[in-house]
Amino acid sequence: MFPTVTALLVFFLFACYTTLASDPDPVQDFCIPNTNSSLLPSSVGSNLPCKNSSEATPDDFVFSGIKTAGNFKKTGFSAISVNPMLFPGLNTLGMSFVRADLDVGGINVPHFHPRATELAYVAEGKVYSGFVDSSNRVFAKVIEKGEVMVFPRGLVHFQMNIGHSPATILGSFNSQNPGLQRIPTAVFGSGIKEELLEKAFGLSARQISVMRRKFIPIP
Incomplete structure:
Protein backbone atom coordinates (compact mmCIF):
# COMPACT_ATOMS: atom_id res chain seq x y z
CA MET A 1 0.00 0.00 0.00
CA PHE A 2 2.69 2.50 1.05
CA PRO A 3 4.83 2.21 -2.13
CA THR A 4 1.67 2.71 -4.22
CA VAL A 5 0.68 5.85 -2.31
CA THR A 6 4.24 7.17 -2.56
CA ALA A 7 4.35 6.55 -6.31
CA LEU A 8 1.03 8.34 -6.78
CA LEU A 9 2.26 11.27 -4.70
CA VAL A 10 5.47 11.55 -6.74
CA PHE A 11 3.47 11.40 -9.97
CA PHE A 12 1.09 14.08 -8.69
CA LEU A 13 3.93 16.40 -7.69
CA PHE A 14 5.66 15.87 -11.05
CA ALA A 15 2.43 16.58 -12.93
CA CYS A 16 1.94 19.78 -10.92
CA TYR A 17 5.51 20.85 -11.61
CA THR A 18 5.27 20.31 -15.37
CA THR A 19 1.95 22.14 -15.43
CA LEU A 20 3.30 25.13 -13.55
CA ALA A 21 6.45 25.18 -15.66
CA SER A 22 4.60 25.96 -18.88
CA ASP A 23 2.07 28.53 -20.06
CA PRO A 24 -1.40 27.90 -18.59
CA ASP A 25 -4.02 26.33 -20.82
CA PRO A 26 -6.60 28.79 -22.18
CA VAL A 27 -10.11 28.64 -20.70
CA GLN A 28 -11.77 30.24 -23.73
CA ASP A 29 -11.41 30.16 -27.51
CA PHE A 30 -9.23 33.29 -27.53
CA CYS A 31 -8.46 36.39 -25.51
CA ILE A 32 -7.78 39.57 -27.46
CA PRO A 33 -6.02 42.03 -25.11
CA ASN A 34 -8.05 45.08 -24.19
CA THR A 35 -5.52 47.82 -24.91
CA ASN A 36 -7.89 50.45 -23.51
CA SER A 37 -7.94 48.83 -20.08
CA SER A 38 -6.19 50.61 -17.21
CA LEU A 39 -5.25 47.14 -15.93
CA LEU A 40 -3.04 46.34 -18.92
CA PRO A 41 0.31 45.06 -17.54
CA SER A 42 3.66 45.86 -19.08
CA SER A 43 4.79 42.23 -19.40
CA VAL A 44 3.63 39.94 -22.20
CA GLY A 45 3.95 37.08 -19.72
CA SER A 46 1.19 38.45 -17.50
CA ASN A 47 -2.50 37.72 -17.82
CA LEU A 48 -3.76 40.42 -20.15
CA PRO A 49 -7.38 41.54 -19.71
CA CYS A 50 -9.60 40.45 -22.60
CA LYS A 51 -11.98 42.56 -24.59
CA ASN A 52 -15.43 41.19 -25.30
CA SER A 53 -15.19 38.37 -27.87
CA SER A 54 -17.96 40.02 -29.90
CA GLU A 55 -15.56 42.91 -30.55
CA ALA A 56 -12.87 40.67 -32.09
CA THR A 57 -12.17 41.03 -35.82
CA PRO A 58 -10.19 39.00 -38.39
CA ASP A 59 -7.42 41.61 -38.14
CA LEU A 180 15.89 35.77 -23.88
CA GLN A 181 19.33 35.76 -22.25
CA ARG A 182 22.32 36.53 -24.49
CA ILE A 183 25.44 35.00 -22.96
CA PRO A 184 27.98 37.76 -23.83
CA THR A 185 25.69 40.50 -22.49
CA ALA A 186 24.70 38.48 -19.42
CA VAL A 187 28.35 37.89 -18.49
CA PHE A 188 30.09 41.11 -19.49
CA GLY A 189 27.19 43.55 -19.66
CA SER A 190 25.92 42.93 -16.14
CA GLY A 191 27.25 43.91 -12.74
CA ILE A 192 29.26 40.76 -12.03
CA LYS A 193 32.39 41.64 -10.05
CA GLU A 194 35.41 42.01 -12.36
CA GLU A 195 37.67 39.95 -10.09
CA LEU A 196 35.34 36.97 -10.50
CA LEU A 197 35.30 37.35 -14.29
CA GLU A 198 39.09 37.54 -14.38
CA LYS A 199 39.38 34.26 -12.48
CA ALA A 200 36.56 32.54 -14.38
CA PHE A 201 37.88 33.33 -17.87
CA GLY A 202 41.62 33.66 -17.21
CA LEU A 203 41.58 37.23 -18.54
CA SER A 204 43.40 40.30 -17.29
CA ALA A 205 41.68 43.31 -15.75
CA ARG A 206 42.36 45.22 -18.99
CA GLN A 207 40.81 42.50 -21.13
CA ILE A 208 37.73 42.37 -18.90
CA SER A 209 37.43 46.14 -19.19
CA VAL A 210 37.52 45.90 -22.99
CA MET A 211 34.83 43.23 -22.98
CA ARG A 212 32.65 45.28 -20.65
CA ARG A 213 32.78 48.30 -22.93
CA LYS A 214 31.55 46.09 -25.77
CA PHE A 215 28.58 44.62 -23.96
CA ILE A 216 27.38 47.09 -21.30
CA PRO A 217 23.97 48.29 -22.55
CA ILE A 218 23.85 51.94 -23.63
CA PRO A 219 21.19 53.84 -21.61
Missing part, protein backbone atom coordinates in the same frame (compact mmCIF):
# COMPACT_ATOMS: atom_id res chain seq x y z
CA ASP A 60 -6.79 40.53 -34.54
CA PHE A 61 -5.63 37.16 -35.87
CA VAL A 62 -3.39 38.39 -38.71
CA PHE A 63 0.07 39.96 -38.37
CA SER A 64 1.90 41.58 -41.29
CA GLY A 65 4.97 42.95 -39.53
CA ILE A 66 7.52 40.35 -40.64
CA LYS A 67 7.36 40.79 -44.41
CA THR A 68 10.80 42.43 -44.34
CA ALA A 69 13.83 42.24 -42.06
CA GLY A 70 14.19 44.46 -39.01
CA ASN A 71 17.16 46.63 -38.03
CA PHE A 72 20.55 44.91 -38.13
CA LYS A 73 23.04 44.88 -35.25
CA LYS A 74 26.82 45.07 -35.60
CA THR A 75 26.85 41.27 -35.54
CA GLY A 76 24.94 41.21 -38.83
CA PHE A 77 21.81 39.96 -37.09
CA SER A 78 18.24 41.24 -37.12
CA ALA A 79 15.24 39.89 -35.20
CA ILE A 80 11.57 40.78 -35.03
CA SER A 81 9.88 39.12 -32.05
CA VAL A 82 6.16 38.53 -32.46
CA ASN A 83 4.33 38.37 -29.13
CA PRO A 84 0.82 39.27 -27.91
CA MET A 85 1.77 42.93 -27.57
CA LEU A 86 2.34 43.06 -31.35
CA PHE A 87 -0.01 40.26 -32.42
CA PRO A 88 -3.14 40.25 -30.18
CA GLY A 89 -4.43 36.93 -31.50
CA LEU A 90 -1.53 35.09 -29.81
CA ASN A 91 -2.59 36.06 -26.29
CA THR A 92 -3.19 33.07 -23.94
CA LEU A 93 -2.40 30.56 -26.71
CA GLY A 94 1.02 29.65 -25.27
CA MET A 95 3.10 30.48 -28.32
CA SER A 96 5.12 33.23 -29.98
CA PHE A 97 7.22 33.75 -33.09
CA VAL A 98 10.34 35.44 -34.43
CA ARG A 99 11.76 36.40 -37.80
CA ALA A 100 15.57 36.42 -37.77
CA ASP A 101 17.81 37.61 -40.61
CA LEU A 102 21.57 37.23 -40.91
CA ASP A 103 23.85 39.08 -43.29
CA VAL A 104 26.67 37.08 -44.91
CA GLY A 105 28.91 36.10 -41.98
CA GLY A 106 26.35 37.40 -39.50
CA ILE A 107 25.78 35.62 -36.19
CA ASN A 108 23.07 35.09 -33.63
CA VAL A 109 25.23 35.03 -30.47
CA PRO A 110 24.98 32.14 -27.99
CA HIS A 111 21.80 32.64 -25.99
CA PHE A 112 18.93 30.72 -24.42
CA HIS A 113 15.21 30.99 -23.74
CA PRO A 114 14.40 30.04 -20.12
CA ARG A 115 10.71 29.40 -20.72
CA ALA A 116 10.44 27.82 -24.17
CA THR A 117 11.65 25.30 -26.71
CA GLU A 118 12.34 26.86 -30.12
CA LEU A 119 11.71 25.37 -33.54
CA ALA A 120 13.79 27.16 -36.21
CA TYR A 121 12.96 26.90 -39.94
CA VAL A 122 15.44 28.15 -42.54
CA ALA A 123 13.42 30.11 -45.12
CA GLU A 124 16.49 31.31 -47.05
CA GLY A 125 20.21 30.68 -46.95
CA LYS A 126 22.71 28.33 -45.35
CA VAL A 127 23.23 28.49 -41.58
CA TYR A 128 25.59 26.83 -39.11
CA SER A 129 23.20 26.12 -36.27
CA GLY A 130 23.36 24.25 -32.98
CA PHE A 131 22.98 24.00 -29.23
CA VAL A 132 24.96 22.80 -26.22
CA ASP A 133 23.45 20.32 -23.76
CA SER A 134 23.99 20.21 -19.99
CA SER A 135 27.02 17.93 -20.41
CA ASN A 136 28.62 20.54 -22.72
CA ARG A 137 28.14 18.37 -25.80
CA VAL A 138 27.62 20.41 -28.96
CA PHE A 139 24.89 19.42 -31.43
CA ALA A 140 25.55 21.51 -34.52
CA LYS A 141 25.46 21.23 -38.29
CA VAL A 142 24.83 23.30 -41.40
CA ILE A 143 21.13 23.54 -42.24
CA GLU A 144 19.78 24.95 -45.47
CA LYS A 145 16.56 26.32 -46.93
CA GLY A 146 13.62 24.08 -46.07
CA GLU A 147 15.27 22.42 -43.06
CA VAL A 148 14.22 22.71 -39.42
CA MET A 149 16.18 22.46 -36.16
CA VAL A 150 14.86 22.33 -32.61
CA PHE A 151 16.53 23.96 -29.60
CA PRO A 152 15.39 22.36 -26.33
CA ARG A 153 14.13 24.70 -23.66
CA GLY A 154 16.79 26.44 -21.58
CA LEU A 155 19.79 25.22 -23.60
CA VAL A 156 22.34 27.60 -25.10
CA HIS A 157 22.09 27.79 -28.90
CA PHE A 158 23.55 29.84 -31.75
CA GLN A 159 23.48 30.46 -35.51
CA MET A 160 25.87 31.82 -38.15
CA ASN A 161 25.29 32.54 -41.82
CA ILE A 162 27.99 30.66 -43.73
CA GLY A 163 26.44 31.14 -47.16
CA HIS A 164 27.12 33.73 -49.85
CA SER A 165 23.76 35.47 -49.50
CA PRO A 166 21.57 36.72 -46.62
CA ALA A 167 19.75 34.08 -44.56
CA THR A 168 16.27 34.20 -43.05
CA ILE A 169 15.06 32.03 -40.18
CA LEU A 170 11.51 31.72 -38.85
CA GLY A 171 11.33 30.57 -35.25
CA SER A 172 8.38 29.48 -33.13
CA PHE A 173 8.20 29.09 -29.34
CA ASN A 174 5.87 27.11 -27.09
CA SER A 175 5.42 30.11 -24.80
CA GLN A 176 4.00 33.55 -25.41
CA ASN A 177 6.88 34.93 -23.31
CA PRO A 178 9.92 32.66 -23.90
CA GLY A 179 12.46 35.07 -22.44
